[in-house]
Amino acid sequence: MATDTQGVVDAAVHPRMLTPQQIHDYLRQPYDGLVYNSPNRFFHPTPTGIPPFGEWLEQSRPDGEVVTTPAGTHTAREPGSVPARTQEYLRANGVAQAVLNPTLRGLQPAADQGSAICSAYNEWQAATWLQDETDGPRFLGTIRINPMDPEGAVAEIERWADHPRMVQVGVPLESHHPYGQRYYLAIWKAAAEHGLPVAIKAEGGVGVEYFPTMTGLPRTHIEFSALHRDRFFFHLASFIAEGTFDRFPDLRIVFADGGFDMLTPAMWRMDMDWPITRTEVPWVKQMPSDYLRQHVRFVTNRLEGPPDSEPETVVEWARRTDAAHLLVYGSGYPVWSAARPDQILPALADEDRDRILRGNATELYASRLAATR
Numbered sequence: 365m366a367t368d369t370q371g372v373v374d375a376a377v378h379p380r381m382l383t384p385q386q387i388h389d390y391l392r393q394p395y396d397g398l399v400y401n402s403p404n405r406f407f408h409p410t411p412t413g414i415p416p417f418g419e420w421l422e423q424s425r426p427d428g429e430v431v432t433t434p435a436g437t438h439t440a441r442e443p444g445s446v447p448a449r450t451q452e453y454l455r456a457n458g459v460a461q462a463v464l465n466p467t468l469r470g471l472q473p474a475a476d477q478g479s480a481i482c483s484a485y486n487e488w489q490a491a492t493w494l495q496d497e498t499d500g501p502r503f504l505g506t507i508r509i510n511p512m513d514p515e516g517a518v519a520e521i522e523r524w525a526d527h528p529r530m531v532q533v534g535v536p537l538e539s540h541h542p543y544g545q546r547y548y549l550a551i552w553k554a555a556a557e558h559g560l561p562v563a564i565k566a567e568g569g570v571g572v573e574y575f576p577t578m579t580g581l582p583r584t585h586i587e588f589s590a591l592h593r594d595r596f597f598f599h600l601a602s603f604i605a606e607g608t609f610d611r612f613p614d615l616r617i618v619f620a621d622g623g624f625d626m627l628t629p630a631m632w633r634m635d636m637d638w639p640i641t642r643t644e645v646p647w648v649k650q651m652p653s654d655y656l657r658q659h660v661r662f663v664t665n666r667l668e669g670p671p672d673s674e675p676e677t678v679v680e681w682a683r684r685t686d687a688a689h690l691l692v693y694g695s696g697y698p699v700w701s702a703a704r705p706d707q708i709l710p711a712l713a714d715e716d717r718d719r720i721l722r723g724n725a726t727e728l729y730a731s732r733l734a735a736t737r
Contacts, residue, residue, distance in 0.1 A: 371460045
């Protein structure tokens with residue numbers, strides 16, 4: 365199809381600090397004196413054969429740029445760390461606005477330290493990426509919070525909620541409890557009250573995360589890549605079964621790291637179980653799948669769904685999964701599997717692709733996008 369790919373809203377760009385050590389420019393005392401791990405995932409690196417790690421688009425890798433920020437000067441070493449390179453990629457693909465959701469350092473055993481990392485990344489976003497751009501896509505930010513510290517997370521939301529460029533709250537896919545449980549309710553309440561969707565994405569680094577599968581740690585990348593996205597459903601099922609969406613009608617959840625091709629069969633099963641368990645969850649007022657359109661969106665991932673070489677299958681899959689209403693485009697830049705707008709479900713009708721590339725994100729972030737114009 366010939367959908368116009370200008371004016372696209374990219375809901376998933378993952379910037380990185382110029383070097384892993386740049387975090388010290390933004391940490392408050394006493395946390396600036398501690399040692400921090402790299403944001404690179406240590407286990408299951410992508411085996412593309414391109415060192416180091418193989419995780420990144422070649423054009424996202426810095427070429428010795430020296431970047432001066434209000435907090436200091438650094439030689440860029442991390443892929444996706446140079447705003448000008450990011451803008452060049454997005455501009456070439458017709459992106460008008462891009463939502464940044466940085467990759468952090470994994471779950472920290474010390475809750476206060478985890479919250480300090482989130483605060484540092486928010487300061488860094490605001491100081492180095494969320495300034496006025498004169499030539500290029502407009503960057504929008506994510507308020508990163510530490511759900512292991514609900515009180516601190518709410519304070520961080522309140523601290524940044526009035527910033528015109530902060531359009532959502534961000535939490536890691538990895539957690540020690542399903543996100544619908546009451547331990548986290550104050551966080552979702554604060555996000556909903558401020559009209560901020562909550563984006564859930566897989567984290568970087570190595571911390572105190574549980575195994576990525578229910579049966580332990582897989583050995584190979586192909587196992588990890590295929591299976592770790594299933595973790596989204598533990599959170600989605602929890603949001604529904606615990607009545608979180610009924611409690612907060614304005615809460616919007618964005619699963620920003622895949623899993624959409626697993627959604628429909630999982631919801632089929634939950635719908636089948638719902639009638640016989642209504643005495644256990646009387647607060648769940650709708651069939652589980654009926655919560656999706658109002659409360660849930662998924663970021664596109666070009667590794668998911670049927671192959672483009674089977675267009676009729678793609679169209680039928682999109683119809684059955686309600687892709688035109690539940691998907692929002694996200695490039696995933698700077699990872700190696702980043703997707704251009706023209707690569708996203710090209711078999712779909714122009715109207716459906718237009719919703720995915722710009723319409724759904726515009727609705728999701730409507731109040732915030734209007735404030736940035």
